[in-house]
């Protein structure tokens with residue numbers, strides 16, 4: 272059976288998504304989307320290749336799922352939300368995509384005729400409830416890279432294509448299109464030339480900049496690399512390894528957003544750049560938006576070179592990189608070019624490089640010994656010590672595990688004690704709490720054959736649309752495991768309170784506000800979804816609990832292991 276029902280702009284929108292190479296339309300529904308649903312039904316009947324539709328039960332989930340998928344695959348997706356209200360509900364995730372530089376095409380609609388047009392009845396909700404003065408694109412302006420509206424049925428297709436193209440240009444980010452229902456139901460005449468839209472070209476750093484940086488590296492006695500996102504692309508991860516190895520340059524992560532470097536590598540020095548900054552004479556910021564803290568604590572004796580497609584971030588209010596030079600352009604390409612440019616300089620410096628390699632390997636081993644010692648000391652604690660939870664995770668999880676992380680005070684423990692050596696094994700949320708479960712779903716969508724584990728603080732977990740996430744995991748067949756870092760509180764709040772008022776009334780009286788979480792029996796939350804749940808506070812049972820969760824996920828069920836922690 273085929274259908275040739277007259278084509279409206281719903282078809283135009285779907286055609287734009289097809290030509291933008293979008294794999295998934297991820298949506299939390301709204302009544303404006305009937306024209307697109309019609310087009311999707313037509314697509315199915317006619318067996319036309321095109322994006323699949325994923326129905327989400329919450330806007331935050333839709334946006335974060337799209338983000339997670341794009342962060343793994345590099346491919347922009349479409350998110351359909353409902354009017355101004357759906358956009359507002361999803362806004363934290365859209366903001367997260369902006370600061371994470373994740374390309375995304377977000378759309379929501381509005382009505383413009385409010386029931387006064389005899390030709391179309393958009394229904395009364397638009398008149399009574401949903402209209403937004405200035406349109407939803409006005410809201411979106413604050414947390415997207417670009418926002419605009421479809422101005423007519425004759426332009427909507429090209430406008431949407433262009434919004435998608437804008438989202439993929441550096442700095443990448445979400446674009447928003449407000450598409451009125453009256454436009455969507457209007458007839459659509461496809462342009463004469465429909466074309467597959469090319470993805471954005473990558474910008475190659477200038478040869479001169481690379482050559483000068485290569486000279487700096489070759490002449491440096493003590494170079495250091497700091498990164499948060501070199502591993503955004505697999506090849507970026509590999510190029511960073513090649514660069515570090517070639518000249519024996521140690522790598523430190525600072526607030527990593529991706530797996531950037533193998534943690535077991537002798538040149539890996541952990542997540543505290545502050546330890547090594549003052550020793551360095553050259554610091555390469557290889558995708559590092561805020562390399563040290565406080566901002567003025569940068570290296571005093573080093574030449575600082577900031578590399579990346581966008582080094583000075585528009586979305587940041589304040590940024591102090593200490594940069595002496597910039598090598599701007601695609602980071603993966605830049606790192607690869609730097610390796611090439613440095614090859615000829617190796618031979619004459621071999622002894623110096625080898626000496627440095629040994630020196631940093633010894634430091635790496637020293638850090639590893641400290642890490643093991645901390646794990647051994649933590650191993651017997653009941654409830655469980657976070658360091659021990661992380662150590663056991665590393666032992667139990669297979670090499671191909673992928674972590675999606677949304678913890679706060681346990682970030683240091685994860686950085687230090689959870690091992691990963693492969694690219695694409697770790698993703699951290701961007702922006703506010705409530706996004707980790709959606710991120711995990713999106714990562715699972717991109718990596719259906721690998722186990723995905725969400726590492727969640729108990730407080731952070733409760734900001735997520737939990738019910739909706741577990742439901743969508745079932746509906747879309749995306750089983751993943753949640754490991755809850757459950758210290759029964761917002762420990763970060765206590766920490767901040769103490770930092771501001773070390774000798775304050777709360778510290779002296781133990782009267783805290785905004786700290787304690789009398790949470791539910793979290794393990795039971797997966798039950799209605801056929802999931803596997805287990806609560807564990809005994810370190811002797813931890814490994815088995817994690818194995819039980821993993822086994823359930825391997826069977827296609829969701830799992831939640833609620834790990835009760837001592838801090």
Ligand SMILES: Cc1ncc(C[n+]2csc(CCOP(=O)(O)OP(=O)(O)O)c2C)c(N)n1
Nearest residue numbers: 679680703704728729730731760761762763
């Ligand atoms: C949307 C949002 N609301 C509030 C906060 C403030 N906040 C930062 S950390 C935190 C506590 C997180 O608790 P949990 O995940 O249990 O981590 P812990 O502090 O215990 O390590 C809160 C509420 C936030 N970051 N985002």
Ligand SMILES: [Mg+2]
Nearest residue numbers: 729730758760
């Ligand atoms: Mg907590």
